[in-house]
Every structure is written in C-alpha cells, then in structure tokens.
Amino acid sequence: MNIDLNIIEKYNVPVPRYTSYPPANHFTDEITSGDFLELISASNSWEPQHMAFYVHIPFCKKICFYCGCNACRLNGTQEVRDYLEALKKEIIHVAGQLDRSRKVTQLHFGGGTPNAIPAEMLAEITALFNREFTFSDDAEIAIETNPATLDLPYMEKLVSAGFNRFSFGIQDFNEEVLKMVNREPSAIPVPELVKLVKSLNDRAAVNLDFIYGLPGQSPESFSSSMEKAAEADPDRLVTFSYAHVPWLKKHQQILEKRGLPGPEEKTRMFLAGYDVLTAVGYEPVGLDHFVKREDELFRALEQKKLHRNFQGYCTRETTGQVYAFGVSAISQLEKAYVQNTKEIEKYTTEIGHGRLPVEKGKYLSDDQLMIREVITRLMCNKQLEWKTIADELGTGEETLKQLVGFDPGKFSEMEKDNLLEVSCEGLHVTERGSMMIRNIAAALDPAYKQQVNKYSKSV
Numbered sequence: 001m002n003i004d005l006n007i008i009e010k011y012n013v014p015v016p017r018y019t020s021y022p023p024a025n026h027f028t029d030e031i032t033s034g035d036f037l038e039l040i041s042a043s044n045s046w047e048p049q050h051m052a053f054y055v056h057i058p059f060c061k062k063i064c065f066y067c068g069c070n071a072c073r074l075n076g077t078q079e080v081r082d083y084l085e086a087l088k089k090e091i092i093h094v095a096g097q098l099d100r101s102r103k104v105t106q107l108h109f110g111g112g113t114p115n116a117i118p119a120e121m122l123a124e125i126t127a128l129f130n131r132e133f134t135f136s137d138d139a140e141i142a143i144e145t146n147p148a149t150l151d152l153p154y155m156e157k158l159v160s161a162g163f164n165r166f167s168f169g170i171q172d173f174n175e176e177v178l179k180m181v182n183r184e185p186s187a188i189p190v191p192e193l194v195k196l197v198k199s200l201n202d203r204a205a206v207n208l209d210f211i212y213g214l215p216g217q218s219p220e221s222f223s224s225s226m227e228k229a230a231e232a233d234p235d236r237l238v239t240f241s242y243a244h245v246p247w248l249k250k251h252q253q254i255l256e257k258r259g260l261p262g263p264e265e266k267t268r269m270f271l272a273g274y275d276v277l278t279a280v281g282y283e284p285v286g287l288d289h290f291v292k293r294e295d296e297l298f299r300a301l302e303q304k305k306l307h308r309n310f311q312g313y314c315t316r317e318t319t320g321q322v323y324a325f326g327v328s329a330i331s332q333l334e335k336a337y338v339q340n341t342k343e344i345e346k347y348t349t350e351i352g353h354g355r356l357p358v359e360k361g362k363y364l365s366d367d368q369l370m371i372r373e374v375i376t377r378l379m380c381n382k383q384l385e386w387k388t389i390a391d392e393l394g395t396g397e398e399t400l401k402q403l404v405g406f407d408p409g410k411f412s413e414m415e416k417d418n419l420l421e422v423s424c425e426g427l428h429v430t431e432r433g434s435m436m437i438r439n440i441a442a443a444l445d446p447a448y449k450q451q452v453n454k455y456s457k458s459v
C-alpha cells in the first residue's frame, strides 16, 4: 500500500480510538453502584441476549515503558490473594442479578498480565464462572499473556482450565528494541509456542501482539519482525500503533529520551508490516488486525457484520452484553458503560462492604445509541449504507444523517485525498483511508472536539 506523506501530516491530529462510543473520557459519576445493579437486572432482557465476561488482572512483574494499560507492579502474594477474593465476591454479586438461562459466549482475561499470577488462581476463576453459568459449546475463553515467563507446565494448566485463545505479547522480535522498553523476549521461541498451543488443544487459537512506533524500530526492522511473525503461523496478528499518552502514563516519557520515531517513519513501519502480512495471505481486519482467510473475523468482515468491544474485534455472535470484573474494568451494556475504580485498595474495600466498586460510567441516550451504531459500523466494516442502518434502527435516513452531522461538503477534502468515496447510498472507505479511519469517524461524531492531550494522534 502507498500513502502520500503530506496526507499523514495533514491528518495526524489527536482523535479518539473509538473502542467505545462515546469514548471513555466522556464517562462521568452519573452511574452509582446501586444504578449498576439495576442496569444489570434490566440487561437480562436486552439484545444481544448472550453474555460476555471480562476479568482484569492488573499485575505485572515489571512495567514496560510504552505501556498504556491499567497495570501495576506485583507487590506480593497477599495482595494477589486479597484481590482474587474480592474478584470472586464481585462475580458472585453480579451473577445474583443475571438470568442464568442466558449463555456465555466469551470470557476474556486481560491486564496487566494475567499470567503474572499462578495458573491455579486463574483456574479458580474459570471454575467459578463454570459453576455459575452455562457456556455455549463454542465459547471463546481467552487470555492475554506476556510470554517472557511462560513455560510448559503453566501452559498445560491454562489449557486444562479451559482457555482456548491465547494472545502472546511479542511487541517486537528485535531484542535491542525490547531492552529499550524494559521488556524481555518470549521464554519459549515463538514458533514453538504457537505449536505448543496447538499440540495441547488443536482447536485453540493464537494471537500475536506487536507494537510499531517504538524507539529503535525502523520500517526495515519491523518488516523483518513481521516476516518472523508470519513464519510462526499464528491465527491472528495484531500490529498496534504505539499510543503515546505521557500525560496519562508518566513512564512513557522515558521513551521520548530514547528517541520515538516520527509519524512518517511510523507510517512506513505500518505499511511495511501490512505488505509482508498481506503478501503471505493474512487479511487486514479493522484498524490493526491481520487474520487468516478462514477466520470468523474475516467472514464477518465480508458479510459486513464485524463488531468490536473493548477486548478487540468480534462478531455479534461471540459478544453480547459485556459484564466486566476487577479494577478499571468496563462493563459494556447495550444502554450504558460502567467502569470500576482503578485503585486496588478502594476496589477490595468497596467489595468488602458489599458494594459494586463503580467509579464512573455513561448512560446512552437514544441518539447516542444510533451514533454509536454508525461509528462502530464505519470503524469495523469500513463502509456505511444509510438505508440499511436506518432500517435496522427503525429510523429514517435523513434523521440518521442529521444525528451524525453528515454533510457531503464536510467530506469533499477527504474524498479529494482519496480516503473515501461518498455516494447517495453511503460512505466507502478506501484502502488508503483505512489508515485514517479514526479521522473519518471523528467527522461523524458530534461530540468530537479536537482536544490536544486528550487523545493520542491518529498515526
């Protein structure tokens, strides 16, 4: 893929990532613990009926300098034990409000680093979910891991605990780059790790996570990392654009001293990776995923039914209402988002008092529900058909266009820059435009104000 560097300069402004709509910085204290309980009960009758669960394990053995996640250093086993006890109480509390006839289609452990704690503890949590709920036959039980500390016995325990999708945070194969960001390579060579998963469960799937835009990386080095990544033959590859938000994550300032690549260099890295992965048969999906042709995400994209939640891309079938547990975890219900406190001590104290540890959230108005649909569809499927969406939402095309402030004139510049095609039926994002899709979504977001230092830049 080719892209003009003037285009990058022109569109490289802070824009939301749109992992949710409205983005998480719009959450307020309007939702309390009591409100959340009511929302959970009400959600039993909302569509989609399926339940998805997210469990946040915030601990890491050490902190990577680029990290933008809600993570903290592991202080000792007592802290982990206390956290786990609180987590179980929270799950039981929420389970009490849920209709058990609803099926679970997704259980996702993220972090932090879930594998920073003993596998037996993770197994206790999966066992609790199994006791409380019924899982669909093809439920996805996923875990994000740092492979620097993974070994065979640990992997065996994860597979026996039911995990069937493994994300390994590789970030880069270049050890000089890893050193600069305070990280170690995979303990088991990555191709062997992928084979190991398949040998333990031939239906289990593997994702490999990478980041481009780190100090020490170049388009050539990233391209060679992508060649190695493809040789390992994972089911999915993710190439995250490094999100630099030092006003939120102070440790990222260290990377400024080590020399961060500029937007032009960063774009070349993405394009180099894109060319390598697509040449060997991976299909680009969403902003940053590459999957095999037979992957359900690619099938969903072909049918224009790709969807996403905070955990990543999914299909409408694999996700549903998402109930989230643990510090900083965000529940994503049809009509509201609710986020837990980010502080471990506050979290365990609140749970100890029998309260759900809600910190903030957002009720979605009917208008926002419709805007969310437009933005999510655009971000996932790279096109919009006004009539299809309006019909599904039970509204008129003109009402929908007005809600998102659609005016063809607003897009003429983007059209001229070959980022999209506008027709009477809708919008179609070009291959070039898919790199700037956050900017296109922002143009359809009435709540978007260009606030420097609120969002990372689009490149």
Ligand SMILES: C[S@@+](CC[C@H](N)C(=O)[O-])C[C@H]1O[C@@H](n2cnc3c(N)ncnc32)[C@H](O)[C@@H]1O
Residues within 6 Å of the ligand: 060, 066, 067, 068, 069, 110, 111, 112, 113, 114, 144, 145, 146, 147, 168, 169, 170, 171, 209, 210, 211, 240, 241, 242, 243, 244
């Ligand atoms: C919770 S971490 C994954 C699990 C594990 N802690 C690890 O690091 O391997 C999720 C992924 O987010 C990505 N990530 C973290 N910070 C990022 C940032 N500032 N910009 C872009 N991607 C980031 C990394 O690729 C990481 O693998």
Ligand code: SF4
Residues within 6 Å of the ligand: 059, 060, 062, 063, 064, 067, 068, 069, 071, 111, 112, 113, 146, 169
């Ligand atoms: S990238 Fe992963 S291991 Fe590194 S600090 Fe963040 S959550 Fe922890």
